Amino acid sequence: MTLYLCLPLLVVLIQPALCLYNCSSEYERIPDNSDMTVVCGATTITLEINLCTAQWSGFNTTDLALNGNHNTTECYGSIDTSVEPPIIHYQLPVNHSQNNPCRQSLQIVDEAPDPTGPFSSFSSIQSVIITGFIDTPRSDQGLISYSTDLYYHFSCRYPLEYLINNTQIVASSVSVATSDNNGTFIDTLKMSVFNDSDYGYPLVVPSTGLELRTRIYVEVKAVNLTGNFHVLLDHCFGTPTAYNMSRSEQHNFFAGCSVDQMTTVTSNGLSKVAWFNFEAFRFVQHRNQAMSSIYLHCILRLCEPSTCQELLSACNNRRKRSVSPFGEESSESATVSVGPLYTAEERPYAAAYSNDVASETEDLNVTGLVVGLVFGSAAATLLVLGGWFALKRFYWVGGLPHAFN
Missing domain, CATH: 2.60.40.3210 (Zona pellucida, ZP-N domain)
Structure with missing residues (x-):
């Protein structure tokens, strides 16, 4: 049992x-x-x-x-x-x-x-x-x-x-x-534009567009990023339209160690925030438009602080600045873009200035002609009077009476 x-x-x-x-x-x-x-x-x-x-x-x-x-x-x-x-x-x-x-x-x-x-x-x-x-x-x-x-x-x-x-x-x-x-990590990355070097006031583009040569301040940062990674901007550029793979229409602000003369990189690879600024410009293809659009793009990497420093130090060790980025892009990468920003195209009126010069030249030519006519008439009058006095004197001396006998 x-x-x-x-x-x-x-x-x-x-x-x-x-x-x-x-x-x-x-x-x-x-x-x-x-x-x-x-x-x-x-x-x-x-x-x-x-x-x-x-x-x-x-x-x-x-x-x-x-x-x-x-x-x-x-x-x-x-x-x-x-x-x-x-x-x-x-x-x-x-x-x-x-x-x-x-x-x-x-x-x-x-x-x-x-x-x-x-x-x-x-x-x-x-x-x-x-x-x-x-x-x-x-x-x-x-x-x-x-x-x-x-x-x-x-x-x-x-x-x-x-x-x-x-x-x-x-x-x-x-x-x-x-x-x-x-x-x-793309959701933790953010690009913003400001109008001051303290990055405290977001850039406000007027309805007529930004004036050319206006200084634009760009911030790329990692928000709530896990781990000890810094943000290193490899390549930042502007395009007249939204980003595509064509590189025929892009202006490089900087690529690796090579920085455009109108661009200043103030912080890069030193923390979770990178800063650079540039002067507003226009794309020539927009010459017939009232405003020119600019789209900003940055290729960046997240790297350990020591790796970021090694890449930045390599720039100082090169005699000739490289035009290539620090590293390579891959199909497993992301794109952060801002835009469009609009710049106003101001047209100088050079033609009006040229017409004024032509009018002054024409006034000078007319004045010279009048002065020439006055002096010419006076010379002709003096010549006639001189001939008449000479003929009268010759008659009284006796030359003419004998000729008429």
Whole structure:
């Protein structure tokens, strides 16, 4: 009788706790790639694990922990039964600081750019790769086990080179359960224009456009950026229309070490904010328009402070300033643009000035003609009077009477 009572109890003890949550029989299997979802955010990496397959394998939520931290409650997941199937939810900060109890691996790598992408003029780009895992305690007791050790590996890859605008950033992972996802820092990047060197007053463009040679101050900054990265502007330029891949109609403010003479770079690569300023100009193709439009664009990279300093120091070590950017653009980059800004085209009235000169010249010519006529008439009168006196004197001397006899 005791044997019959123990057998059901034994079955309950060895059977995984499938009845704890509403899991269908289709999840009575070992985990695979589809059981994990990874979202690579700018500040937080979010992971979701299929609770049913983990439960079928004989584990509960307290057995699964981030990066092997099974004694740290902050590294456990939370259960969400509002979805089907239920999931274990994890959140991991992107930063690698000591304040992160579930620290992950963070690595900066150099990569070759895409030769067909917008960064084709660069020599290299960098990316930060963040890797981690969720696992269960290893089975180390007994001779055999009917439960499998679970190991979910994930990886998020963030490029550090950006051309601020449309971007696609690929995040990849290699693990027993693999998930490929996109992550981007583009939402943390911002470009603004100001009318003062303290960057306190946003630029207000009048309805008639900015006057030419007006000094425009540009700020590119990273807002709420996770990690110790600085903003380094590689290449900033202006175009008459919205950005496209054509480089035939663009004015370079600076590209790498080469800076336009009307542009001043006041801070670059030293913090999460970069500043430069330039004088307003107009595009010649707008010569028949009342105003000229300018769109601003910047290719930038996020780099570690030491890497930024190395790139900036290279400019000082070159005898001849390079016209190429610090690095290379890639297809996994973004574009930040501002515009359009409008500049007024003022036309000088040189023709009116030329007509005045012509009138003065004509007045001088008329005056000379009148003076010449007066002197000419006086000379003719004197000549006639002189001839008459000479003829009269000759007559009285006696020359004429003999001639008439």
